[in-house]
Amino acid sequence: MAVEKSKYIHHNDIKILANFRELVFGLEDGMVSTLGAVTGIAVGINNSRFIILSGIVIVIVEAISMAIGSYLSTKSIRELNDRKLKEEKSQIEEEINMEKQELFDIYVKDGWPKDFAKEMVQTASKDKKLFFKEMISKELKINIDETKNPARGAVLMLFFYIIGGSLPVIPYFFLEAPSSIVLSIVLTLIGLFILGVITSRFTNRNWLKSGSEVFLLAGLAALMGYIIGFSAKVFLGI
Numbered sequence: 001m002a003v004e005k006s007k008y009i010h011h012n013d014i015k016i017l018a019n020f021r022e023l024v025f026g027l028e029d030g031m032v033s034t035l036g037a038v039t040g041i042a043v044g045i046n047n048s049r050f051i052i053l054s055g056i057v058i059v060i061v062e063a064i065s066m067a068i069g070s071y072l073s074t075k076s077i078r079e080l081n082d083r084k085l086k087e088e089k090s091q092i093e094e095e096i097n098m099e100k101q102e103l104f105d106i107y108v109k110d111g112w113p114k115d116f117a118k119e120m121v122q123t124a125s126k127d128k129k130l131f132f133k134e135m136i137s138k139e140l141k142i143n144i145d146e147t148k149n150p151a152r153g154a155v156l157m158l159f160f161y162i163i164g165g166s167l168p169v170i171p172y173f174f175l176e177a178p179s180s181i182v183l184s185i186v187l188t189l190i191g192l193f194i195l196g197v198i199t200s201r202f203t204n205r206n207w208l209k210s211g212s213e214v215f216l217l218a219g220l221a222a223l224m225g226y227i228i229g230f231s232a233k234v235f236l237g238i
Helices: 011-018 020-044 048-094 096-109 114-125 128-138 150-173 179-203 207-235
Strands: none
Touching: 020 048, 020 150, 020 179, 020 207, 048 096, 048 128, 048 150, 096 114, 096 128, 114 128, 150 179, 179 207
């Protein structure tokens, strides 16, 4: 009898989820932003070399910007968590009774019977490492195992943004407008739909709904790029 596939996240998926934001955000934003910009440029200026140059510049500059943003934001969060952990460790050393009462209140608030909550606190307080782990998990809501490396996150964001942003630009190397515009939009929309489907594996959302959502958002970006490029061509005489 076939074993039913679990709907829960497996241990092998944890490493992927640790950098899930960079993977999805990099690919999605790279495709959507570049598609909108390149489509607008292609509609406004029918020059393949200029479109390719613009696309490359947009992808590289935006990728670097996103990588820097990822690094700074992740580093700030990590430093904030480190400060909280140091403060919590100091409080446990200096005010253990108050910390035990806080943990007891948390257990009771979570629905544990008072007698059992008291027993859990007493058990945890006998081991400083266990007590510290409980406090940072229950009070601070910090999972040390999920703390991300800012540099690694930045590199992943840079890599995935370039991968995603390259897709809308590739057709312009081989085709002239308007065929290149159509192929660029089609390839990018397909890529985003597939990304949405893959994402649904980890979010437990309906794959069709997830794929269609990013598909429609990318279509809107392409439409806005087309409108802006066409308007510039008509009203500015480009």
